[in-house]
Amino acid sequence: MITFKKLMQIIGISILVTSVAHSPAPAVAASGTTQSATAGAPAIQVYLNKEQITSTAGGATLINNTVMLSLDKLYVRGATITYDEHSRMLTIQNLLTQGSMKIGSTHASVNGKQITYSAAFQQVNKQLYIPLRFVNDAIGGSLEWDAVHREAYISYPEFVGEGLTNKNAYFLNGVDGTLYKRDITGKVHTVGASTAKLDPYYIAGTRITAEKISDDADLVTIQYSSGEPSINLTVYNLFVRKGVVLRQSKANYWQFSPEDIKIYEGNAVMNDGHSVRLIAPDGSVKQIWNHSKLAGTPEATYTIEGISGNILIVRSSQDGILTLIDTVAKQAVVLYEEFGIDPTELAGFTYDGIQFTGVSADRSELQFMFTNNKKASGVFTYRLES
The missing domain is CATH 2.40.128 (Lipocalin)
Known part of the structure; x- marks a missing residue:
């Protein structure tokens, strides 16, 4: 009896696609010999989301002109791979996709759909081999085969x-x-x-x-x-x-x-980063402001740390300086300059230490806290014109 350890690799979880891969790959011949050592031919390489996969038996091989993978410690990130010795059934599954194939059979079930492959799940030289296409389908992938370089690429969820x-x-x-x-x-x-x-x-x-x-x-x-x-x-x-x-x-x-x-x-x-949109609950656009242009640096990106009426409070991702923009007057105010803060006291790269904390009860003032590079704090207000 073949002894084979259960393999379970879970890191993420992956998903669905019910169709088989459509890119041309080697077809199948008739008997059961491996063809991985074809004279002068490069080894077959298989990549899952740009990462090459291997097993202790080596990489992929050709069996009857079909690309096959050894199951010995096969690792597929985000998938669970199990082999039941009693039923001789292999199952590969992700979050929304599951495929099962029995040793000796060319037929498999993928998300309840029966698919026939060009080679059987089989044992060769005491190793279990499975068609690469089945692995692709069971993890919800999309397979491409480069016959010239003997490379297979699977993009999967x-x-x-x-x-x-x-x-x-x-x-x-x-x-x-x-x-x-x-x-x-x-x-x-x-x-x-x-x-x-x-x-x-x-x-x-x-x-x-x-x-x-x-x-x-x-x-x-x-x-x-x-x-x-x-x-x-x-x-x-x-x-x-x-x-x-x-x-x-x-x-x-x-x-x-x-x-x-x-x-x-x-x-x-x-x-x-350059413009901000207010989206109403029904999905309609209520307002659009181009804060990069209003700040006078259209090439720079800004975050939005506060809004009050026609006032935007934005921070440059280039230097971390907090700026107040009056969208009606189309004026930008650099707040550390407005508050008379010595630039040598600013907190540092990408953050000047000024934080918007809210609006006064009568909505006539915007409130800020400044923490300098020595961790000392102070409160500042910006008076809004009525």
């Missing part, structure tokens, strides 16, 4: 977000940008496509948060860091109403962590 395990929360397929939500009953719903298509290497560190705008509308924020050591930050905002993505924005920052407000007077605040 990788997920991140609290909704993977928590109810009433969102999660994202970072590879293709699809947003999902797990409702209060635990059922998963597809919300829609987003522009958040991320490098798989950095997906695991992505943060997803949501602010409730109304009973049927949320503002979902995706913060994605990349580069070494994760100094490039991209922020995606998705306005979701009745389970559908209606509006999106994207902002890029470098060595800077934005502190954008998300709601103002019941409206969603969507900032792309």
Whole structure:
């Protein structure tokens, strides 16, 4: 009897696609010999979301002109792989996709659909081998085969977000940008496509948060860091109403962590770094301001740390300086200069130490706190003209 350890690799969780891969790959011949050592031919390489996969038996091989993978300690990030010795059934599954195939058979079940492959799940030289196409389908992937270089590329879903395990929360397929939500009953719903298509290497560190705008509308924020050591930050905002993505924005920052407000007077605040939109609960646009242009530096990106009537309080991601913008008068005021603060006392790069704390009860003044580079604090106010 073949002895084979159960293999379970869980890091993320992955998903759905019910179709088989369509890119041309080697077809099948008739007998059961491996062909990996063809004279002069390069070894077959297989990449899952840009990462090469191997096993203790080596890389992929050809069996009857079909690309096969050894199951010996096969690792697929985000998937669970199990082999039942009693039933001789292999199961590979992700969050929403599952495939099963029995040793000796060319037939498999993927999400309840029967698929026939060009080679059987089989044993060769005391190793178990499975068709690469089945692995692709079972993890909800898309397969491309480069016959000239003997390389196979699988792009497959990788997920991140609290909704993977928590109810009433969102999660994202970072590879293709699809947003999902797990409702209060635990059922998963597809919300829609987003522009958040991320490098798989950095997906695991992505943060997803949501602010409730109304009973049927949320503002979902995706913060994605990349580069070494994760100094490039991209922020995606998705306005979701009745389970559908209606509006999106994207902002890029470098060595800077934005502190954008998300709601103002019941409206969603969507900032792309150069302009800000107020989105009403019904999804309509109430107001648009180009804060980069109003600040006098149209090439610079800014966060939105406060709004009060026609006043925007923005921070430059280039130098961290907090600026007040009167959108009616079209005037920008650098606050540390307005308050007479010595620039040598500013906190440092990307943050000047000035924080917007609120509006006075009669709404005639904006209130700020300044903490200098020696951790000493003081309070400042900005009087609004009536």
